Amino acid sequence: MQAPAKPPRRVAPLKPAPSRTNDPERTTADILEVATREFADKGFTGARIDEIAESTRTSKRMIYYYFGSKEGLYLAVLEAAYQRVRSIETALHLDDLPPEEALEKLVAFTYDYQLANPDFVRLVANENMLHGQFLAQSDVIQELNAPAIKTVQDICTRGVRAGVFRRDLDPVDLHMSISALSFFNVANRYTFSLIFKRGLDTPKAIALRRDRIVEMVLRFARK
Amino acid sequence: MQAPAKPPRRVAPLKPAPSRTNDPERTTADILEVATREFADKGFTGARIDEIAESTRTSKRMIYYYFGSKEGLYLAVLEAAYQRVRSIETALHLDDLPPEEALEKLVAFTYDYQLANPDFVRLVANENMLHGQFLAQSDVIQELNAPAIKTVQDICTRGVRAGVFRRDLDPVDLHMSISALSFFNVANRYTFSLIFKRGLDTPKAIALRRDRIVEMVLRFARK
Amino acid sequence: MQAPAKPPRRVAPLKPAPSRTNDPERTTADILEVATREFADKGFTGARIDEIAESTRTSKRMIYYYFGSKEGLYLAVLEAAYQRVRSIETALHLDDLPPEEALEKLVAFTYDYQLANPDFVRLVANENMLHGQFLAQSDVIQELNAPAIKTVQDICTRGVRAGVFRRDLDPVDLHMSISALSFFNVANRYTFSLIFKRGLDTPKAIALRRDRIVEMVLRFARK
Amino acid sequence: MQAPAKPPRRVAPLKPAPSRTNDPERTTADILEVATREFADKGFTGARIDEIAESTRTSKRMIYYYFGSKEGLYLAVLEAAYQRVRSIETALHLDDLPPEEALEKLVAFTYDYQLANPDFVRLVANENMLHGQFLAQSDVIQELNAPAIKTVQDICTRGVRAGVFRRDLDPVDLHMSISALSFFNVANRYTFSLIFKRGLDTPKAIALRRDRIVEMVLRFARK
DNA sequence: CATGAATGAGCATTCATTCAT
DNA sequence: AATGAATGAATGCTCATTCAT
Numbered sequence: 001m002q003a004p005a006k007p008p009r010r011v012a013p014l015k016p017a018p019s020r021t022n023d024p025e026r027t028t029a030d031i032l033e034v035a036t037r038e039f040a041d042k043g044f045t046g047a048r049i050d051e052i053a054e055s056t057r058t059s060k061r062m063i064y065y066y067f068g069s070k071e072g073l074y075l076a077v078l079e080a081a082y083q084r085v086r087s088i089e090t091a092l093h094l095d096d097l098p099p100e101e102a103l104e105k106l107v108a109f110t111y112d113y114q115l116a117n118p119d120f121v122r123l124v125a126n127e128n129m130l131h132g133q134f135l136a137q138s139d140v141i142q143e144l145n146a147p148a149i150k151t152v153q154d155i156c157t158r159g160v161r162a163g164v165f166r167r168d169l170d171p172v173d174l175h176m177s178i179s180a181l182s183f184f185n186v187a188n189r190y191t192f193s194l195i196f197k198r199g200l201d202t203p204k205a206i207a208l209r210r211d212r213i214v215e216m217v218l219r220f221a222r223k
Numbered sequence: 224m225q226a227p228a229k230p231p232r233r234v235a236p237l238k239p240a241p242s243r244t245n246d247p248e249r250t251t252a253d254i255l256e257v258a259t260r261e262f263a264d265k266g267f268t269g270a271r272i273d274e275i276a277e278s279t280r281t282s283k284r285m286i287y288y289y290f291g292s293k294e295g296l297y298l299a300v301l302e303a304a305y306q307r308v309r310s311i312e313t314a315l316h317l318d319d320l321p322p323e324e325a326l327e328k329l330v331a332f333t334y335d336y337q338l339a340n341p342d343f344v345r346l347v348a349n350e351n352m353l354h355g356q357f358l359a360q361s362d363v364i365q366e367l368n369a370p371a372i373k374t375v376q377d378i379c380t381r382g383v384r385a386g387v388f389r390r391d392l393d394p395v396d397l398h399m400s401i402s403a404l405s406f407f408n409v410a411n412r413y414t415f416s417l418i419f420k421r422g423l424d425t426p427k428a429i430a431l432r433r434d435r436i437v438e439m440v441l442r443f444a445r446k
Numbered sequence: 447m448q449a450p451a452k453p454p455r456r457v458a459p460l461k462p463a464p465s466r467t468n469d470p471e472r473t474t475a476d477i478l479e480v481a482t483r484e485f486a487d488k489g490f491t492g493a494r495i496d497e498i499a500e501s502t503r504t505s506k507r508m509i510y511y512y513f514g515s516k517e518g519l520y521l522a523v524l525e526a527a528y529q530r531v532r533s534i535e536t537a538l539h540l541d542d543l544p545p546e547e548a549l550e551k552l553v554a555f556t557y558d559y560q561l562a563n564p565d566f567v568r569l570v571a572n573e574n575m576l577h578g579q580f581l582a583q584s585d586v587i588q589e590l591n592a593p594a595i596k597t598v599q600d601i602c603t604r605g606v607r608a609g610v611f612r613r614d615l616d617p618v619d620l621h622m623s624i625s626a627l628s629f630f631n632v633a634n635r636y637t638f639s640l641i642f643k644r645g646l647d648t649p650k651a652i653a654l655r656r657d658r659i660v661e662m663v664l665r666f667a668r669k
Numbered sequence: 670m671q672a673p674a675k676p677p678r679r680v681a682p683l684k685p686a687p688s689r690t691n692d693p694e695r696t697t698a699d700i701l702e703v704a705t706r707e708f709a710d711k712g713f714t715g716a717r718i719d720e721i722a723e724s725t726r727t728s729k730r731m732i733y734y735y736f737g738s739k740e741g742l743y744l745a746v747l748e749a750a751y752q753r754v755r756s757i758e759t760a761l762h763l764d765d766l767p768p769e770e771a772l773e774k775l776v777a778f779t780y781d782y783q784l785a786n787p788d789f790v791r792l793v794a795n796e797n798m799l800h801g802q803f804l805a806q807s808d809v810i811q812e813l814n815a816p817a818i819k820t821v822q823d824i825c826t827r828g829v830r831a832g833v834f835r836r837d838l839d840p841v842d843l844h845m846s847i848s849a850l851s852f853f854n855v856a857n858r859y860t861f862s863l864i865f866k867r868g869l870d871t872p873k874a875i876a877l878r879r880d881r882i883v884e885m886v887l888r889f890a891r892k
Numbered sequence: 893c894a895t896g897a898a899t900g901a902g903c904a905t906t907c908a909t910t911c912a913t
Numbered sequence: 914a915a916t917g918a919a920t921g922a923a924t925g926c927t928c929a930t931t932c933a934t
Contacts, residue, residue: 636801
């Protein structure tokens with residue numbers, strides 16, 4: 001016979017009564033932050049509203065008050081995550097650089113950002129597990145990302161004009177390659193490092209991989 | 224006293240009486256096949272044992288009889304999936320080809336296999352969502368994949384010796400790039416095609432992407 | 447197209463709609479009461495959460511809300527049962543009586559209480575079937591029972607001092623004998639009365655047995 | 670997310686195919702022995718046919734072949750247990766001893782036997798948890814125990830005739846007291862030793878308790 | 893006499909969600 | 914704006930038992 005595993009939840013409340021904040025923005029931001037971690041960590045189905053609520057300054061009820069449902073919360077998390085990337089991306093000012101340097105910087109940035117933000121990477125990976133059903137509902141995200149391709153496009157155009165890039169470059173395809181190479185490192189780190197017994201997170205390994213990705217993309221783009 | 228009841232009208236069962244197979248191998252194979260689809264589609268947490276059982280020729284009980292738990296079933300699915308790739312991979316006979324052609328064929332195969340087997344890709348993506356916790360328990364998979372790297376290594380060695388590849392190639396890193404480029408197409412197809420409004424699954428798009436990945440890898444490997 | 451369906455005929459629920467109490471204390475007390483009966487009747491493994499829930503004013507879900515698990519509920523039941531005995535025991539005021547009368551009263555009380563509370567007796571019997579694994583986890587019960595032995599001890603001391611009890615009395619051992627004689631009557635009533643074809647529950651039999659137990663203990667305690 | 674707890678039961682059998690004994694008596698005896706331990710340890714509801722089968726030299730199917738059901742097996746276990754006590758009890762030859770010594774020996778034997786056979790004690794305790802429903806079905810046990818009371822009766826009669834025992838002794842009641850005092854020590858050892866922090870199983874404690882029980886019964890029987 | 897495969901009914905537990913205040 | 918109490922519908926899993934050979 002087994003010993004009881006779980007502590008019985010007795011009547012007395014554990015939290016000292018959440019002390020109503022009366023600050024909706026702070027409350028929603030708090031929820032969003034906790035939810036991002038939870039959804040990124042466990043995925044949509046794996047995440048638990050109860051656990052999110054418990055890590056929050058507020059109560060479970062507030063999640064429903066502000067976000068309506070688990071789906072609503074997840075979508076808000078996803079939108080916020082995409083918003084963050086794009087807003088930084090636009091701040092790179094790649095137009096000021098010569099095309100090769102611009103492309104280099106873009107690749108390195110993509111790699112570095114995803115490495116520094118595994119939550120974003122995992123949210124996207126999970127959204128794909130869900131067949132993109134939530135992203136399909138979000139006009140916000142889709143509009144947001146339209147200009148993203150323009151960045152690559154501009155670099156390509158300038159590179160071709162400058163005679164350093166091949167003429168048949170497809171910006172969308174190039175963007176995909178950059179993303180793919182950066183994404184895999186973060187998204188598949190567990191299976192990869194287990195199978196190949198290689199740590200991917202030492203500063204040296206990180207830098208080396210960055211160089212190779214940059215080189216791979218540039219070799220491909222050049223004439 | 225009640226009137227003698229009419230003999231109870233036997234309602235025909237919806238499933239045509241499971242017709243006990245008494246064939247363990249067929250039963251396990253059946254379960255495994257259905258479970259692979261379900262886990263690939265919904266992920267570990269999203270998958271439902273009940274639904275798997277319903278799509279099976281047998282009952283839910285048999286899943287536990289043969290696999291012990293949801294975890295056990297998932298692990299069996301994962302192992303079978305890895306086993307399938309590797310067994311095909313070894314049948315490629317790349318040794319017979321000159322290094323450049325061998326690398327080309329390897330990249331093309333990787334791309335094609337993953338495209339043709341999204342279940343495998345999604346299982347791996349999901350396993351990474353789970354922090355590789357199941358793969359970590361499977362010695363089978365880890366041993367299975369050891370030779371995988373040897374394939375790339377041999378091609379590299381031969382390519383360097385033949386003077387067509389650069390000397391500083393890192394087989395594991397190269398393998399990663401190949402995987403990354405192939406994987407992304409399948410794993411992130413939903414978010415990517417939604418954001419960039421581009422279908423990735425027309426024969427033309429598929430062939431074009433294959434060519435570009437092959438070229439990208441070969442440009443990188445060459446001197 | 448189908449003809450518009452008649453409005454669905456609402457079938458009256460068997461239970462008259464649980465009428466949410468919003469009174470946690472009442473809810474927990476209700477659950478605890480029903481659970482005490484069920485655990486006492488069937489033992490820990492034999493008891494069914496479903497059946498407990500059904501006899502309750504609330505639902506199965508609330509059992510988990512307040513007690514966390516079957517184990518948690520059982521422990522709460524056990525603790526409450528012990529608490530009840532001890533609280534009555536302390537209200538006996540045996541100090542006011544001369545030692546022999548005090549011992550008499552204690553024995554008679556023990557006998558009467560256990561006879562009137564077979565649930566308590568059966569819970570203890572069952573807990574012993576479980577090797578005392580739950581009691582071992584409950585500091586509450588263990589502390590609660592410490593003073594119990596003091597009662598016997600005081601009577602012994604006073605009796606020895608008064609010259610009516612033998613000097614070598616061991617309070618714990620005496621307590622054990624009193625418990626043993628009282629306990630058996632309730633705990634083993636089924637096998638005993640079946641084997642010896644003797645009813646143990648007529649008022650006459652009960653009184654007779656009480657007298658004999660009292661006499662047995664007193665004869666043993668006297669010089 | 671939790672790590673998988675249970676090892677999946679894979680297809681290959683763990684036991685090397687039980688090697689048909691072709692000796693029904695040995696097989697039933699084996700099953701009975703294992704089942705006695707299991708039922709005594711876990712009680713009727715707690716015991717698992719699967720676990721019994723696993724500890725057996727034969728397979729689960731044989732249990733049903735020979736005993737028909739869990740109930741049938743349990744009843745067989747109970748009957749065998751009772752048979753063992755009574756057969757030893759009749760071998761005591763108490764008639765040869767003077768009444769006081771005979772009673773002493775009977776009490777000591779009862780105490781020692783129960784201490785040495787906790788399985789018997791626990792089976793009886795558990796049968797009482799089941800309201801004696803199985804014993805009620807067994808004529809064997811009930812007939813078996815009829816003579817048990819004769820032993821006490823004879824001693825009483827001889828003691829009264831010899832002028833050493835009081836006239837109003839009730840053999841059944843006396844038997845009950847002896848049983849009660851012996852039973853409690855074994856049946857309630859867990860709760861008792863936990864609450865009173867006293868080990869009951871040292872040789873010294875055992876002997877001391879035996880002396881006291883013997884003395885208690887004799888003091889009660891004497892004039 | 894013996895067995896591996898198979899199973900229906902039930903069991904403890906969890907989940908996202910809503911009600912009453 | 915905020916909340917503790919409450920819940921129906923699953924969800925993974927187990928149990929004693931039987932079938933086909």
